[in-house]
Amino acid sequence: MSLLDVQDLTVAFTRRGEPDVRAVDGVSFTVDEGKIVGLVGESGCGKSVTSLALMGLLPKRGVRLGGKALFEGTDLLQLDPGAMRDVRGRDVAMIFQDPLSSLNPVISIGLQVTEVLRRHRGLKGDAAKKEAADLLDRVGIPDPTRRLREYPHQLSGGMRQRALIAMAVACRPRLLIADEPTTALDVTIQAQILELLKDLVREFGTSMIMITHDLGVVAGLCDTVNVLYSGRVIEAAGRRPLFAAPRHPYTHGLLGSIPRLDADVDEALRPIRGSVRDALPWAEGCAFQPRCDRAVDACVGGPPELEDTFTGHLCRCVNPVTHEERV
């Protein structure tokens, strides 16, 4: 059985007098023990909302949740607030995008790290401090006892993200959700942080959901990948098949639009035309249809199914890219 089994998750933002906005529109995926699963997509495709929904961090008002998120058999979406608070940080932890604003500026790093230890592991005083120092040391922060007394503004961006990771892994959670953890960092630090996450996952046997728009991160880290578009999974596959043989025109287009080092100097980039806002509502057909070069008549009229095209390689397209057409 998978550690996390998300079934048909929907998140709709409701507002009186206006139609619902379906940010996540029936997303299903599974996370196996010790595996890293990528959620990839551009801004507004629903990847962050998915993670917030799993953590129960969306506001209660104006949000309608649907579907299931079975974590070791219990539905996270049905847990009462108190039980959810116990799960957060202990069983499921999250790493956020912007390390500076995710740390409290007026409280020392030490207090923020020990807070989790006190809350979930009942550690106190010197024991908590020692454990916090060990954690900082584990995530690669030099001179940890000194850093414990420092404040977020005294740390570099990379170190802040390391501190946040330390807080997230403090209780050895079963599942880590990383919401674009490297977006705010520069490239060399990005690589270090990704390496650290990889090590931690291997060492603690943690599973991880990696939310990103960066295909490079996916290629280097994830075991399986889910590509999201307009609130739905449009392609899901293992890392290798996905990069080697993308089936959906959107994924194909994304990979094609990445500049290549071995391309000719005068070769133009091949962008996907249009923007996310051109999406069609799923009920009327494929959301990607207005931007798709491979659109056929069958694209409009109803949502295409997510079909298993080839041994676990799922694709939601009526006219998928075939092997011969690939460039």
Added chain:
Amino acid sequence: MSRKKDRIDRLAVLAASRAETGESLWRVAFKRVRRSPPAVVGAVIIVVFLLIALLGPLFAPYDPVAQTWRGDISEANGIFPGPRSGNLLGVDNLGRDEFSRLLIGARISLLVGVLATLFGLVIGSALGIASGTAAGLGGRVGSWIDSVIMRFIDILLSVPGLLLAISLAAMIGNGLPTVMIAVGTINVPIFARLLRGSMLAQAHSDYVLASTALGVRKPKIVFGHIVPNSIAPVIVQATLTLAVAIIEAAGLSFLGLGNANSSYPEWGVMLADAQRYLSVAPRMSIFPAVAIIITALGFTLLGESMREALDPKLRR
């Protein structure tokens, strides 16, 4: 030689230990306040007046309520002994030493100002925290609680401060405690609104989301994360309120709502006594007025500099 070496070693240890302790934003702000000339001037003024309030009786040449001048005091002729040897600032209409009264008066004026501000700060902050927590984290019931508290605050705000104070005085009766409570009550809405507002801003910040995601409980989030980040403007406001409170307290005393025993020196009372002699002895009004203004100025200077120091937008 070895002594010198010892000293260098000690300095090195000291320097190292200093580098080890982190610099909180508060400490950074304090440093910045210390570097700003207006703040230093304000702080010096405040310290001087505090010393006067504490040690005034030691320096007062006379008993502030005793008649020191038994010579000719005549309202009709406008003969009031002005500053002269023995009475540094002259005497008042009853022959009491102005200087002594001013010194002793500092004690009451400052005490009333400080206590009134504290009263407003405590009650206002409590309401603000309740309201901010309810609105920021409380969901549907919370926003209802928030509305109730805020409408109550709006009612307080809608009544002019002095009128509110006078009606309170009428209800509780004269006396310095009344003045404190009245002046404090006037300032409750400011503190409550300020704290609620900045708590609301913090409640939606990333670090609150992050600590929620770590399973931290709500009370801990409110008092451990949100309040420490929201309190800075409130502290600045308290310093500025001190200035206003001293003026307001003097105003209430001036109107006769203060100490029932009007012979006891208080700057507001002294002003009230002096107004009848404004044309013949303006100095009687000027001295207490100047004292009030300088004290208020001291708190305002410090408060404004603190506002600048703690304002992240003005950070250099």
